Amino acid sequence: MVEENRDLKTYVFTKSAVLRAIKRLESQPIHEHFSGYLAILGAVRPGHDVTMADITHFHERYLRVLGASHRAPYVRPFKSRGHGLETFNVNVAGSYAPSSLRARGKLIDVIEVKGENRDVTYSLRPEHPSLVLDRLLKNVKIPVVSLVAFLYRDYGFELEKPDVGSCVTLFREEFGLDQRLPFEQAVFSTIFADDMTEYSDNDLEPVDGKEA
Numbered sequence: 001m002v003e004e005n006r007d008l009k010t011y012v013f014t015k016s017a018v019l020r021a022i023k024r025l026e027s028q029p030i031h032e033h034f035s036g037y038l039a040i041l042g043a044v045r046p047g048h049d050v051t052m053a054d055i056t057h058f059h060e061r062y063l064r065v066l067g068a069s070h071r072a073p074y075v076r077p078f079k080s081r082g083h084g085l086e087t088f089n090v091n092v093a094g095s096y097a098p099s100s101l102r103a104r105g106k107l108i109d110v111i112e113v114k115g116e117n118r119d120v121t122y123s124l125r126p127e128h129p130s131l132v133l134d135r136l137l138k139n140v141k142i143p144v145v146s147l148v149a150f151l152y153r154d155y156g157f158e159l160e161k162p163d164v165g166s167c168v169t170l171f172r173e174e175f176g177l178d179q180r181l182p183f184e185q186a187v188f189s190t191i192f193a194d195d196m197t198e199y200s201d202n203d204l205e206p207v208d209g210k211e212a
Contacts, residue, residue: 007160008158008159008160009158009159009160009161009206009207010156010157010158010159010206010207011156011157011159011162011204011205011206011207012155012156012157012204012205012207013149013152013153013167013203013204014202014203014204014205016203017149017199017203017204018149018150018153020146020149020198020199021145021146021147021148021149021150021153022077022146022150024143024146024195024198025077025078025142025143025146025147025150026077028137028140028142028143029137029138029140030077030078030136030137030142031078031106031107031135031136031137032076032078033095033101033104033106033107033136034078034132034136034137034142035058035059035062035063035076035078036055036058036095036096036107037107037110037111037128037132037136038058038062038175039054039055039057039058039059040054040055040111040122040123040124041124041175041176041177041187042054042058042174042175042176043055043057043058044123044124044176045176049121050121050122050123051120051121051122052092052093052096052118052120054122055092055096055122056092056093059074059092062151062152063075063076065087066154069087071089072087072089073087074087074089074092075087077150096122097120098113098115098116098120101113106135106136107135107136109125109131109135110124110125110128110131110132110135110136111123111124111125111128112124112125128187129186129187129190129191130190132190132191133190133191137191141190141191141192141193142191142192142193143192143193143195143198144168144171144188144192144193144194144195145164145167145168145194145195145196145198145199146195146198147171147192148167148168148171149167149199149203151171152167152170152171156207157170157204159204161201162201162202162203162204162205162206163201163204164196164199164200164201164203164204165196167204168196172184172188177192
């Protein structure tokens with residue numbers, strides 16, 4: 001049995017930090033299907049076929065808004081045309097069906113899709129980092145801390161002290177972007193920009209509102 005570390009506290013991103021993160025993400029030309037790319041990126045692992053269930057799980061975990069309409073329960077700051085936070089419908093399966101992806105382009109240039117209906121599986125093309133940057137991001141890298149603050153806006157981090165860098169490390173571990181592995185580091189450096197200077201450890205606060 002692992003002994004509990006009583007020195008850890010739960011920290012969350014402040015409301016101010018999340019709003020700033022959303023504003024930064026909104027200001028960039030990020031294709032709506034970038035969220036699907038993130039879902040596949042995070043689900044890829046040896047011996048596992050990425051399915052629609054993985055994409056749906058990503059939407060439920062990171063994009064669902066508590067109290068939102070059942071017809072449009074998800075939110076994303078990714079918009080290839082115009083700007084602004086956008087809610088969208090519950091039909092994730094329809095949005096990522098092979099026929100929809102082939103008709104709309106962009107993401108299909110980045111991923112490979114096999115099968116149909118319940119048997120459909122998704123994988124990343126070998127050159128996916130450069131393809132994402134070109135097709136989904138219009139050659140503008142994603143500010144990584146801003147993305148982390150948005151994705152984990154409803155989650156706490158168990159830390160000894162507030163440390164935004166540790167939050168980014170968790171994101172990298174969860175999405176297969178480990179800096180210790182050359183290819184994963186190459187993916188990260190191709191797609192993401194370091195915006196750490198736009199944030200500080202004060203952008204994290206303990207959930208009880210009191211610092212030790």
